[in-house]
Amino acid sequence: MASDAEQGQLQAAPESFLSKDLVENISRDGINPGRRSLLQGAFTAAAASMVAPSLMADDDPDIVNLPTWTRSLGKPVVANPYGQPSPYEANIVRRQSPGLTRTDQSSVSFTPLQNLFGMITPSGLHFERHHQGWVDIDPRRHKLMINGLVDTPLVFTMEELLRMPSVSRIHFLECGANTGLEWGNVAVPTVQYSHGMLSASEFTGVPVSLLLERAGFDRKRANVLLAEGADGSSMTRTINLENALDDALVAYGQNGEMLRPENGYPLRLVVPGVQGVSWVKWLRRLEVGDTPWATKDEVAHYVDLMPDGTHRQYTSIQEAKSVITAPSGGQKLLKQGYYDITGLAWSGRGTAEKVEVSVDGGRNWRPARLEGPILPKALTRFHCDWVWQGEEALLQSRVTDSTGYIQPSRAQLVAVRGTRSIYHNNAIQTWRVGADGEVHNVQLG
Amino acid sequence: MSSWVRATALWLCTMAMISWAATLPEGLAELGRPATGGEIAAWDIDVRPDFVGLPPGSGDVWAGEEIWLAQCASCHGDFGDSNEIFAPLVLGNITDEDIATGRVASLTDPAVTRTTLMKVPTLSTLWDYIYRAMPWNAPKSLSPDEVYALVAYLLNLGYVVDDDFVLSDTNMAETQARMPNRNGMSLDHGLWSVSGVPDVTGSSCTADCDVAVTVTSSLPAYAMNAHGNLAEQVRDWGPSPGLWTATETGKETAAEPEQLAAANAAVEAAVAPEAALNVGGCSGCHQMAGQLVGPGFDAIRTKYAGKEHAAYLRDKIVNGGAGVWGSMPMPPMPTVGEDALQQIVAWLTSGEE
Structure with a gap:
């Protein structure tokens, strides 16, 4: 049993495990076999001294017994060239709701809202909703076309879009079906599944208004935009021109880096305040028109059934x-x-x-x-x-x-x-x- | 122009707020180039409810059935009624009355499964979507004639057209006029425009409010683990960790990942596990070839080629050692995780003997 004076005291730091005499000997004469064994002995003693400290009843062993990370060499730079969360955060990931969909390509993963802070969603935790799987697009080969009611139909390369004047804005992105499982009764246990089709990012891109101006859109006849993706589904949605001219972006940036592939790399539409399905990912085309297109996701899905049997169509705004x-x-x-x-x-x-x-x-x-x-x-x-x-x-x-x-x-x-x-x-x-x-x-x- | 298109146009005109104008920065007009006719034709494949964009062509119900069975039935069922992968497209529950009124009456009945054909007001939509996105694993592989045939088959399954029906670009409009739910859509809501008027109002009451506080719905105990073990879905060291909803203890499944990791380690043994070497801190003192602070990995791999050395090397990494390679001792490396340790040892012993 250690004396009271020793109890609770910190042990000698690992750096001091070689005696002063030994250090002087080594620096003068180098290491010979005899000194090597002394050195080994010193290692062993240093290790032993740290596994058995003296604890008082109120002592926190995590404080008194210096943890491994306090007495070992840390990891080098770029051990992870793209940084990863701590392994202790492995619970905090996107998850599917079992049984919600039968195929993983037309499905949803939910953001773990229960453990996030602040007003920004980490890009890797941004919820996913794909209609026909996600794709990896080569940005060198990706183009944006603007056609329809314009003076000159145009094609932009990604390089050109990145040259244009850009803005960065923080906006939420919520699926129109968020909390959709809960209309009739409680169906899911956690906020991840009840509200996790919600994320927010700082998006960077070119205002749609600038692109439409560049193409010379027909102010008298234009009412709507069609946004279309470059993936297999070539998702299309009709966008209110009012939103498009007000604050919509053709975005390539998300939280300071390029969009993640699951979120539309290299280009997506950002329509602030409007439900996520309108934020077409892998955006390849904007068409200016005078009447809505009644696309699949605005006649068969994303229509709100009312008690009288009618479906509300083109419901877009996400209310408070x-x-x-x-x-x-x-x-x-x-x-x-x-x-x-x-x-x-x-x-x-x-x-x-x-x-x-x-x-x-x-x-x-x-x-x-x-x-x-x-x-x-x-x-x-x-x-x-x-x-x-x-x-x-x-x-x-x-x-x-x-x-x-x-x-x-x-x-x-x-x-x-x-x-x-x-x-x-x-x-x-x-x-x-x-x-x-x-x-x-x-x-x- | 159909009544639907007229209504929509009118609705848009009352909402349009095009008072916006912008000036283009100098030089910006040089970015972007005119699209060619061929490029527009390749991408602009959308078909509107007024059939702008519809390619010419035709197809009949029988041809549609043949294509359907070959390319569509595996997901949607032979009769479009499967609920296995996607919601049913048709269920044979459309009535003559529905087609006459353009309102599917059973949409008010919660017991009736909602199918695509019960909802879709516009035939153009079916044509557009099948042409752009189907089949599921080979989108855009169908010709216009095949799409006409498939749409004809779907309409036939829904009793909208007869068995001998031929759908073409010339009769799309009159066929759309038979769509069972063509009058079932409402634009009377405030959710299209940011300035729209809400249909529901909350309460501003802040004290002694007259509200019901009886719990009317909650998850039954047996459903609490339907989404897996919630304890593993919440930060487990925070102020409110997740509830343990798994029925098993959770430890029985541990063997499988370990075996998997060992198998992976064996497969990858021949390739230097650089991540493990970096994370483990090894590369602070060892390099691939030649002495640094400690011996090069090339020399270690030559000396200890063969699995019989694995236990020895593992001990040296975990507990340290001295005297084998020169004067500098190797400190114990307790931070090397088990996975990394397995990878490193497997690699070090995988050299040619």
Whole structure:
């Protein structure tokens, strides 16, 4: 048993494991067989001295016993030429919802919102929605064509697009079917699956308005744009010219680097505030027109079924919505005490002006703290202090956007649109915290 | 012009806000070049509801069936009714009344599976989509005549046209006028324009609000692991880790990845595991050929070629050693992970004996 004075003291650092005499001998005479064995002995002693420190009851062994990383040579530069997350973050990945689709090429992977911070989604965690698989496109061979109601149909190379004046803007990208599984009842356990077709990035590219001006579009007749992809599906969507001229981009950059292939490398359309399906990936063509095209994804899908049997067509704008990302469904509060209730708020019509949080299922609300910058058609991070004392709680958030629009409750939304719409579910989300600390996805009525 | 196209045009005119104008920076007009006619023809294959863009051609139901069985049925079923891979295209539930009114009545019935033909108002859409994106694994391999035939077959499955029907560019419009849900689309909503008027309003109440707080829906316990073990999907060291929803302990499956890693290591043994060498810190002192601080890998591989040396080398890497290659001792390398260790040892012992 070590004496009190020794207990809790740090052991000699590894650098000092050679005695002063030995160092002097080696530097004077070099290493001979005798000294080599001394040196080996010193290594062994150094290792042994660090595995068995003296611990007092209150000592944290991770502090007192210096961990491996504190007493070994670290890794070299460019061990990972493209940096990777820590292996301890392996849980935080995009995931599919089992049974949602039968093929992985026409499918969805969801962003792990439950563990992300701030207002930007790491590019590798941006949700995926492909209609016929994703492709690797050679940027040297990729072209953008602009035709239709223009003076001169044009072809641009990627090199030319990168020469043009560019802008960088932060915007959210939400699939129109986000939260679509939850119209009728609770169907998924976590916010990753309920709200994870939502991401946000800084996009860099050329304003569509500039390209249309360059081509000389017909101002009198033009009403709409057709955007078309270069992949096998050659996805097409009709874009409102109002959006296109206002703030749409032909984007090649995402979070400071080129777009990821799964997100449209080397070129995609960015239509801020509008549902993701309109942000056509692997963009090869923009056609100026006077009447919509009624493409597959605007007549058979991305149409919202109303209780009277009609389908709303060309529903595009993502109305204001918010969700608490932590604590959220599928998690467990381990202890009572302080929690930072945090989440995201956004609006396709402007900025998130105000977010309120309720812990009693919507009976009482208090304002959340919004983090800046608060940008239009971007994600805004909110926080709300909460002391949990072991009681049951029903956590909700509610956003009001810059137009004055207030996010509806599920009951308010369903009263108008029924439960079979699939698309554009922006209802207030409820997480139930049990007395055991377990958090579950619930709906109230 | 169909009623649908007229309605859409009117709807657009009331919404258009084209008051925008921009000046082009000097020199920008030199970027981009005129597209050739051939290039536009190659890419501009879209077909609108007014049939602008529709190539001439024709195809009948019987030809369509033949192509369907060869190229479409594997995903969609012989009669377009399969629910195996995609939602059903047709289910034979379209009525004469639906075709007469242009409204599929069963869309109000939650018990009825919604098919493509119950929704699509425009025949142009079917033609355009099949031509641009089908078949699934070979898009754009169908000729216009084949597409006409396939669309004719689909319409026949849905009782929209008879068995002897021939679809062509000349009768597309009149056939579109029989589409069962041609009047089923609504543009009466606020979600097209950023300035559109919302149809639902939330509440601004902040205290003692009159709302129902009874839980009416939640996941039953048996469904909690339908999405896998939630404990493995949430940051496991954070303030609120994921719930353990797996039924097994999770440790029984560990053997398989290990075996896989060992097999991979064997396959890759002949190639220098540079990532492992870098991450393990080896390349700080060893280089591929020739002495650095420690011996070159070339010399190590020559000396220890053969699997019988694997345990010895593994011990040297993990625990360090001295005296074999010269005066400089090798320190223990505890940070080399198990996978990297296996790769490195397999490579070092894979040299020619």
